Amino acid sequence: MLLVNLLQPGVGIDLSNADVNGAKDLVGKTQEFSLIKFVEHVFPKSVFEAMANNEILQLVIFSIFFGIATAALGEKAKVVVKGLDAVAHVILKMVGYVMNFAPLGVFGAISAVIATKGLEVFVFYGKYLLYFVSGIAILWIILLTVGFIILGKRLPQLLKAIFPPLIIAFSTTSSEAVFPKLTEELEKFGCKDKIVAFILPLGYSFNLDGSMMYMTFASIAIAQAYNIHLDYGTQFTMLIVLMLTSKGIAGVPRASLVVVTATCAMFNIPPEGIALILPIDHFCDMFRTATNVLGNALATTVVSKWENALENPVETT
Numbered sequence: 001m002l003l004v005n006l007l008q009p010g011v012g013i014d015l016s017n018a019d020v021n022g023a024k025d026l027v028g029k030t031q032e033f034s035l036i037k038f039v040e041h042v043f044p045k046s047v048f049e050a051m052a053n054n055e056i057l058q059l060v061i062f063s064i065f066f067g068i069a070t071a072a073l074g075e076k077a078k079v080v081v082k083g084l085d086a087v088a089h090v091i092l093k094m095v096g097y098v099m100n101f102a103p104l105g106v107f108g109a110i111s112a113v114i115a116t117k118g119l120e121v122f123v124f125y126g127k128y129l130l131y132f133v134s135g136i137a138i139l140w141i142i143l144l145t146v147g148f149i150i151l152g153k154r155l156p157q158l159l160k161a162i163f164p165p166l167i168i169a170f171s172t173t174s175s176e177a178v179f180p181k182l183t184e185e186l187e188k189f190g191c192k193d194k195i196v197a198f199i200l201p202l203g204y205s206f207n208l209d210g211s212m213m214y215m216t217f218a219s220i221a222i223a224q225a226y227n228i229h230l231d232y233g234t235q236f237t238m239l240i241v242l243m244l245t246s247k248g249i250a251g252v253p254r255a256s257l258v259v260v261t262a263t264c265a266m267f268n269i270p271p272e273g274i275a276l277i278l279p280i281d282h283f284c285d286m287f288r289t290a291t292n293v294l295g296n297a298l299a300t301t302v303v304s305k306w307e308n309a310l311e312n313p314v315e316t317t
Contacts, residue, residue: 001235003138004217009131010224060201091180116279125280132217136287139213140294147298150305161189162297169293173285175204178293186300192309199303203296210291211256214284215242218260222273230267238267256288257281 004010044050044058051059070077148155162185165178172178179200186196219238223230230238241263257274265271277284304310 001216001220001239003131003135004220004224005235007131008224009128009217010221060205063201088180125277128221128277129280129283132214132284133287135213135217136210136291139209139291143209143291143295143298147302150302154310158189158297158301161185162293165297166290166293170286170290173282173289175289175292175296179204182293182297186297189301190311191301191304192307192311195304195307195309196300199300200296203299204292207296207299208292209295210288212242213291214288215256215260215263218256218274218277218284219263219267219269222260222264222276223267223269225276226270226273228269234267238263241266256285 042058042061044062047059047062050062070080144155147158151158162182165182165185168178168181169175183196183200186200187193216239219242220230220235242259257278261271261274263269264273301310
């Protein structure tokens with residue numbers, strides 16, 4: 001919020017380069033987001049529906065109840081635990097196969113943006129992207145500094161361990177795509193499996209550093225583009241709304257745009273203004289997704305350290 005008020009990237013947005021057709025699809029989804037809808041949304045109607053729709057927050061709630069019930073059964077539930085563990089390894093192997101083709105998909109997506117908008121898209125939105133990436137860089141410095149204070153010399157080892165998931169998240173713009181791989185790498189690093197299994201999915205729902213930063217940046221930038229003044233009280237209220245409506249969006253590429261659209265509508269900012277930033281959003285999504293992964297990896301490792309459950313890294317051959 002400080003950066004977007006200081007640098008005012010919205011002033012430099014070219015209103016003639018808006019992706020109006022893409023914005024219409026997003027504007028139609030704004031009614032899904034409200035405090036009441038959020039509370040209702042937390043509890044799944046069906047766990048299978050939640051899996052199919054990639055509703056990770058609902059899966060976290062279901063998993064908590066399922067885990068408590070499983071623990072209460074004791075010996076009787078061991079066969080279920082072993083079965084789910086085997087399924088998890090199979091899914092991990094499947095994701096590995098899919099990720100081998102990820103670079104081809106990313107190449108196609110970026111090519112489509114350039115073919116539709118031309119190379120001029122980089123000129124029009126260069127300042128917007130530069131300011132956002134500068135903010136992301138500052139956020140990374142803060143996260144890594146705090147990580148170094150708590151983890152000390154083990155921080156470089158952690159960064160080396162999570163480097164492959166970071167690259168995959170950056171290229172696919174989906175945090176969910178790297179969830180199994182990130183889980184595996186954190187356990188190899190020495191984090192207790194029980195802590196990883198709880199903190200990491202929790203972080204995917206409530207610890208979206210990159211997405212939260214972008215949604216604040218984009219919402220106020222759109223207001224600036226339309227020359228709409230927002231006092232600081234309104235901006236802080238917007239932050240609270242974004243914190244509530246942004247939960248569980250990490251798994252879906254560009255889902256932040258839907259939340260931004262809904263937030264703009266609530267604060268009398270033209271929701272069709274989302275069209276102004278659509279052409280460049282794919283590149284912004286790369287950085288905010290990688291930031292989400294870094295933040296969740298650090299959070300999981302820090303909790304392991306606090307709980308005295310951070311073991312020496314496992315050597316792999």
